[in-house]
Structure formats: C-alpha cells, structure tokens
Amino acid sequence: MIWRNVPAAAGLFAVLYTSGMTAQSIRWFWFASPHTFFPLAGRIAGVAATLAAVFAAAGLYVGFFVAPTDAQQGEVYRIIFIHVPAAWMSMFIYVVMAFWSAIGLALQTRLSAMMARALAPTGALFTFIALWTGSLWGKPTWGTWWVWDARLTSELILLFLYFGFMALTASIDDRRRADRAGALLAIVGVVNVPIIYYSVKWWNTLHQGASVSFTQAPSMAATMLTGMLLMALAFWMYSIAVAMVRVRCEILEAER
Amino acid sequence: MSEFFAMGGYGAYIWGAYGVTFALLALEVIFLLKRKREAKA
Numbered sequence A: 001m002i003w004r005n006v007p008a009a010a011g012l013f014a015v016l017y018t019s020g021m022t023a024q025s026i027r028w029f030w031f032a033s034p035h036t037f038f039p040l041a042g043r044i045a046g047v048a049a050t051l052a053a054v055f056a057a058a059g060l061y062v063g064f065f066v067a068p069t070d071a072q073q074g075e076v077y078r079i080i081f082i083h084v085p086a087a088w089m090s091m092f093i094y095v096v097m098a099f100w101s102a103i104g105l106a107l108q109t110r111l112s113a114m115m116a117r118a119l120a121p122t123g124a125l126f127t128f129i130a131l132w133t134g135s136l137w138g139k140p141t142w143g144t145w146w147v148w149d150a151r152l153t154s155e156l157i158l159l160f161l162y163f164g165f166m167a168l169t170a171s172i173d174d175r176r177r178a179d180r181a182g183a184l185l186a187i188v189g190v191v192n193v194p195i196i197y198y199s200v201k202w203w204n205t206l207h208q209g210a211s212v213s214f215t216q217a218p219s220m221a222a223t224m225l226t227g228m229l230l231m232a233l234a235f236w237m238y239s240i241a242v243a244m245v246r247v248r249c250e251i252l253e254a255e256r
Numbered sequence B: 001m002s003e004f005f006a007m008g009g010y011g012a013y014i015w016g017a018y019g020v021t022f023a024l025l026a027l028e029v030i031f032l033l034k035r036k037r038e039a040k041a
Helices: A002-025 A034-066 A075-107 A110-142 A150-171 A175-189 A192-202 A222-254 B002-009 B011-040
Strands: none
Touching: A034 A075, A034 A110, A034 A222, A075 A110, A075 A150, A075 A175, A075 A192, A075 A222, A075 B002, A075 B011, A110 A150, A110 A175, A110 A222, A110 B011, A150 A175, A150 A192, A222 B011, B002 B011
16 A cells, blocks of 8 residues: 555655755764764874873972972862862763764764763773872861762762673663663662752761862962862863774774 | 872772772773774774
C-alpha cells in the first residue's frame, strides 16, 4: 500500500531538510562529528599540554620562591597552591561533564557522550587531589585529617558521583543505553556543585570561606594569588590536554 | 637547601601533598598514553 509510505517519506524529507539547514547555518555541528573533531582534538591537546607545563613551572616558582611565608600558618599554607585549583577543577569539570551529557541527551550527538566519558576520570582525580591535599593541610592547621562538615562531605559526594558515572557507563554493554544512563546521573548530580560552592556560607563549616570569589576582592597577598592563579591555569590546561587525548581514544575505540 | 625541604617543620605535609598530586597526574598521563597506543594498534 503506497499510502502507508507517505507519512514516512514526509518525515524523512523533513529530517533531511532541517538537518541540511542546521548544518549550513550552524557551523558548530560540523565538529559534532567525531571524525572531523579527531584531528582538531589532537592539535588542542598539543597546545594545552605545552601551556600546562609552562604555567606549572611559573606557578611552582612563584609558589615556592616568590610568595612570602604566611604570618599565621607558616609554610604549610603553600599547599593551597594546588589544593584550591584542584578543588576548582573538580567542580568545573563536573559542570562541563553534565553540560555535554545534557547536549548528548537532547541532540543525540555521539561526540557529546564521548566528551563526558573523557572528562570523568580527570574530574575524579582532581576531586581526590583536593581531598588529599586538604587533609594534609588540615592536620597541622586544624589538628584533624578529616571532619564531616558540609564542605568536605559534599566534596566527597562529588568523588562518588564521578565514580558512579564511570562505573555506570562502563558496566552497561549497549553504548547508547550506557551513555544515556551516565548522562542522567551526571545531570542529576550537578546539584551537588552549588552545594559544595556555597556550603561554607550555608552551613557553619570548619572549612574557611572563599578567599577568592566572584564578588569580592581577594583577601590574600598579590604574590600568593598570582601563584594560585598560575597553578589554576596549569591544571586547566592539563585537564584540556588529557581530555582531548582521551576523547581521541574514545573515538578510535568506538570505531573498532 | 635542607632548610628549603624542611619547610619550617611542615615538609612532610607539603611534600606529601605535592608529591602525591604530581605522581597521580603523571600516572594518569602514563595510563592514557598506554591506552592511546593500544587504541591505535
């Protein structure tokens, strides 16, 4: 019956027509194809890795040789040069991961799910580093390795969210179902990020408030701030480089 | 030099933090490059 095919043909025509339109009007979709993104990701990774090394060298130099000893804490405060940037990255990477997950769910672009998968291990790593360095700072400064205050607990939950995402996407064989399940987890879990960020305001935490925020001038010496921002740039570039190399692995492995 | 590594008595905490951080980042890079080699092979 030729009648049955009319709606299907109309639907197909509509899809082809609109996809052709978007491909023309929005160039971004060109890079949504893993195949075209692959060489670009390689170039980004190379540049980011170089910049990461430069920023890290500058940051460590400023952090250890330029920034003065802290009047109250002594030398141990130098842990913040990696602690704070690692904590920033742990939250930021999660937001980016949730963003790509949402795009992947909405537009069904394969590369989006690959980006989310590529970011998760690095995000988990920085979350662990934030907890580890915080603990080593807390012992001499607070007198304890760990307290169950809102900041530390919500950051630990972030680590479990990363682990949950990685375990979930790895344990489901069907790739599309795995990516959809992971995306849901990532999107639901993103509520934890503002909780971490504002935990020091909302609750009475042992963890101190933000020394650097969007609304106020930083409450620390200029050289200390410089060292911290250089390390933040280094971690940022490192994350980009590693995520780009990993997304290339994801693309290669998916094509097997 | 030894004064620098002593870090005013906080050496163990500071080098424990920096050592583990950079060791973990290096490990991630090593595992990732291994994965890349295997994916290309």
